[in-house]
Amino acid sequence: MAGGKADRPRPGEFELIAELFAPLARNAAGAFGLTDDAALYRAAPGMETVLTVDAMVAGVHFLPTDPPDTVARKLLRVNLSDLAAKGARPRGYLLVTALSEETSMPWLEDFAAGLAADQAEFGISLWGGDTVSTPGPLTLSLTAIGEVKEGAMLPRGGAKAGDRVYVTGTIGDAALGLAVLRDRLPSASEADRAFLADRYRLPRPRTTLGPLLSGVVHAALDVSDGLVADLTHMCDASGLAATIRAADVPFSGAAAAMLVAEADVTFASLLTGGDDYELLLAVPAEEEEAFLAIAAGAGVPVALIGHLEERANRAPETLVRLVDAEGEPIAVPHQGFRHF
Template sequence: MDEFSRIETFFAPLAAEAGLNLKDDAAVLAPPPGRELVFTVDQMLEAVHFFSDDDPALIARKLLRRNLSDLAAMGAVPLGYLLTTALPKRVDEAWLEAFAKGLGQDQAEFGIGLLGGDSSSACTDIALSATLIGHVAPGQALQRSGARAGDGIFVTGTIGDAVLGLEVRRGKLADPTGFLRRRSELPAPRVGLALAGIVNAAIDISDGLVQDLGHLCRAAGLQATINAQQVPASAEAAALGDAVLEQRLTGGDDYELLLAVAPENEAALRAACGAVPVTRIGSFQPGEGVVVLGADGEPMALSGAGWKHF
């Protein structure tokens, strides 16, 4: 199939109204009245972010969910997305059909539509990117820079499952229930939490808890101290014990939220999160950098903070 046949067959059925059936060079999008737009873009590259034999539907869904997690960290409501694909000739119609099916599944789940994008060929590996568009009330976008001394440090969900799931996929760990593998292949972005006015700063955990917490510290000019034993673990991760603790703290790809919250707002945070688990793991104070305390109360020496892109 040529480029236009692919678009008409697999992607035009996914188009939102603003995407004009993907027959024009750009979308025409009106933001909801009285709202500000929030944009984020992320890419996934074969052999870097996914394996060649991964399910195309899961690749598509993770591509969207990585970006949806960025919107969640800004407190934004998802609106739609732009998609780019660079595909080698070996990618067949069955792969594209499954990929488009995955996009459709998450469009329905998260209430978004395809607005447009670009399609190209690739010499060797698959390259994908998605630009997600969301909206917030004016001045209410959560940022990394708002943490204050005395704020508690909170995380949603459990931390470290995705990096352990990657070890499962590499054949280095057993995963009888399939839970860890699933967490690696399909994160759960925490969209829809009404955190404006409750949270002082936020980021999603993509590159590792310690590294992403360091971003909040640098943006606010503060130090963070966390207790490693308080970092929430799933039952599957907890069963592996302290042998995987450093991996859990630095592995990344969890796409949980990392939040700075004043003590007086803790109850409001828990109410806003509802059924989403939220755990306090430390606090901010004057200084710089991230201090991780072990079970003995002493700072842990970590071999690294998280994923390095270069």
């Protein structure tokens, strides 16, 4: 039983909304306590609205054993990560829950508590949504709404040849966390297991840094499918290619330990694992100093890992080249997580 709460039958749709979701809309005047057909929202003067949506299916995007409050927070945070990657500040969100027969009331209570915790942390509110039943697995979808100054949204496709490729935080932890939760990293210490599982379950979207980067970076996206796959997306959108120096990619202590101890953990596997929710940024040389000052001011660690270059005759699957410390190419067996 989740959270030690007493189990009880799930009430009907309207009772469920009134009890669990309406309190999450209390601070948003335009949400009308979730009692109207739609919400009302006006962006501040001089601001544009940025919209993003993600869906998560039980057994596909989260594990049935994941604590419900972390499922809720991850659902919210993957969307906040997309807003951060576009330079937008989060304002509110819409939520669709399609409940399976097994979705219990204690599970939903913990789920709503996770949303409440993150609403407080990120200063946003629930604005509306829908609650339905499904004969399939529990399915969740969240649409986040953010604001960015007019014309200031950070594009994927604005990178130029010669731009430096920077990444925030560390790469590969979440993929290792999933491996830990599937009992696939026997050599990991207790502390590393806890750290990596937390990185998988609870992304830290770069909401403070993203909105500061307009005019300083040429292109930005968040790493969700894996560093190589997402950098390939930036290359595609920008008509470029890239070279990444594996030795310069930032790894956590736990990931570095797994690189040494586990045969299955390689540079390539860490760079193609998903769920990092760090920012990948194309920084022009002339803005590099300003960029580094902004990142330091925001308290966000950033690492220079490579550069963007002309595409020449590179095949589509080799747009992102990975090289070792000697400049020799490292083979990447697959590009990253494929959803279909």
